[in-house]
Structures are given as structure tokens and as C-alpha cells.
Amino acid sequence: MRQFIAIALVGLMIVIFGCSNSSNAIAELKAELDSTKTELDATKAELIQLKELSGNGSSTNLDAVSQSGFPAAFGSGTWEIGVDIEAGTYVSRRDTSVPFNNPFCSWERLSGLGGTISETITAGLTDGNAIVDIQLSDIGFTSIGCEEWVKR
Secondary structure (H helix, E strand, O other), rough: OOHHHHHHHHHHHHHHHHHHHHHHHHHHHHHHHHHHHHHHHHHHHHHHHHHHHHHHHHHHHHHHHHHHOOEEEEEEEEEOOOOOEEOEEEOOOOOOOOOOOOOEEEEEEEOOOOHHHHEEEEEEEEEEOEEEOOOOOOOOOEEEOOOEEEOO
């Protein structure tokens, strides 16, 4: 009986101390998440400001867009907006000089990266030629069978 009580007390101590450490870990993760969200909000605000400035025709603003660190072109795959690619208008043209080229181009603008149909904002299936306007509010963009997407 004493052995059972001792084991029970040790178990209780593990639960109590284990839970307090979990609370600290959760608090630390929440603080890190809040910090990351603040950084993301600041980055989104900068992107919105950059987009607004580039729309006024100033060459200095257009130079800032081209030096943004994002690729001017990308291929098929899933891309996160503001991380992998920037918002904007992109064109994909089918290369008719290539024999056995895929005649179809499927693309989707995404509100999330979970891979569910409910995250599709809009989608298209074309003959290989497509123009897509990716918004700052989009979370992701995915395409299959398309040629290289080039920023306009």
C-alpha cells in the first residue's frame, strides 16, 4: 500500500510540474506567434504601400518593385504570396514550338495553403495561355501544366 501511495505521489508531482512547464511553453509559443504576426502585418502594409506607390508611374517606385527580392517569373507549383512570389499580374503563354507540349494550364488563387477546395478563391483551366491577377489578400497561388509565369 505504501508503495502505491509513493507511486501515486510521484505521478501527481510529475503531472503538476509537467503542466506548469507546458503552460510556460504555450505562453512562449503564443508570444512568438504574436511577434511573427506583427512582423507579417508590417510586411503586408509595406507591400500594400509599395503597390500603391508603383501605380503612380514613378520610375523610382518601379525600381523598388523590381528590387523587391521576389522572382519576376516562376513555374508550376504552389507559391505563398509575400513569401515566394509577390502579388501582381502574371502571364503564362503556351510554347507552340515544343512538340507534345501540355495543351492545358490549370491555376488557382488560394485563401489558404491547406489543400482544400474551400480555399480556392478562383480558378482557371485554359489552353495553355493565361493571365492571372494575384491579389495582396491572396495567401497562395498554384498551377499545374502551365508554362513559366512572367510578371507584367
